[in-house]
Amino acid sequence: MIRLHHVPGSRSLRVLWLLEELGLACDLRVWSLTDGSLRSPEFRALSPAGRVPALEIDGQAIFESGAIVQYLTEREGRLAPGQGTSERAAFLEWVSFAETQANILQALNIQHIFLRPESARSPALMRLDTRRLAVTARALEERLAERPSLLDSGFSAADCMLGFNIDALFRFLPADPYPALSAYRQRMTARPAYRRALARAGEDSIYARDFYEVPDA
Ligand SMILES: N[C@@H](CCC(=O)N[C@@H](CS)C(=O)NCC(=O)O)C(=O)O
Known part of the structure; x- marks a missing residue:
């Protein structure tokens, strides 16, 4: 079990x-x-x-x-390059990169949504983390402009790690500057396994808005 x-x-x-x-x-x-x-x-x-x-x-x-x-x-023995293969390093890098990016998203969730009282929230921190998020989005845009998935060999578990972030990412960054990342999001969310997981996952209770602007200081 x-x-x-x-x-x-x-x-x-x-x-x-x-x-x-x-x-x-x-x-x-x-x-x-x-x-x-x-x-x-x-x-x-x-x-x-x-x-x-x-x-x-x-x-x-x-x-x-x-x-x-x-x-x-x-x-x-599936969905990742085997140990000792040349693509293994790229796989491990993107698995960890997904967590680097998720930690920025988590900081933005705290600042925009969870922190109480609202007066404790900091537009300066929101701006800083939005800029840090944009650096990660630009790196993905460059990577995915060249290939449909993170790895040259095709879809892997690194895409499950990273693909999960993208819905949250576009709550804080506009999609227009990131056409390759937007297209990746469409491909990932259209996967039958993703659809089945989402159907079982239950309602996302974190986001009440489609997009979170940084408020004026
Ligand atoms: N590096 C951990 C992070 C896990 C994590 O922070 N999960 C969040 C939900 S996305 C959580 O459980 N938060 C509860 C809390 O911070 O109290 C992982 O990738 O599993």
Whole structure:
């Protein structure tokens, strides 16, 4: 039995999507970001930082989406270049890059949405992180202008790591300057496995708006 610990709209969608791509059935245990349950001893026994995703598989619990993605691709021998192959470094780079970008998105979510009281929010920090996000978006635009997926060999689990970010990215950056990234988003979200994962994932409760402008200071 494989069990994914999940919050709708969170990074656990990466793993749900990859499990669908790999044809692995899983049980979903849904948690909340806001009710304190991720800090419970029960959840912290699965994920010590109290973060989703966590995956119970093969008699153990694995945390960190990048580690889970690597474990699953190695276990199944699919959707990642093998160890020692020339494309392995690129795979590992883009898996980690997705987390670099997700951390900027998380900072923007905190500044625009979660921080209370609203007077504690900082337009200066929002501007800084929006600029940092734009650097990552430009890097992806350049990469994806040359190829339909992150790797030359085609779709891989690195796309599940990164593809999940793109919906959030375009909540903070306009899509027009990034045509290759926009087209990538269309391709990824049209994948049958992504559609199946999204149908199971539950309603994203994070974003109330399509786009978040940085307010005037
Ligand atoms: N590097 C971790 C980050 C996990 C993470 O921050 N998950 C968020 C949801 S997207 C979370 O659980 N946040 C709960 C919190 O910060 O309290 C991973 O990739 O799994």
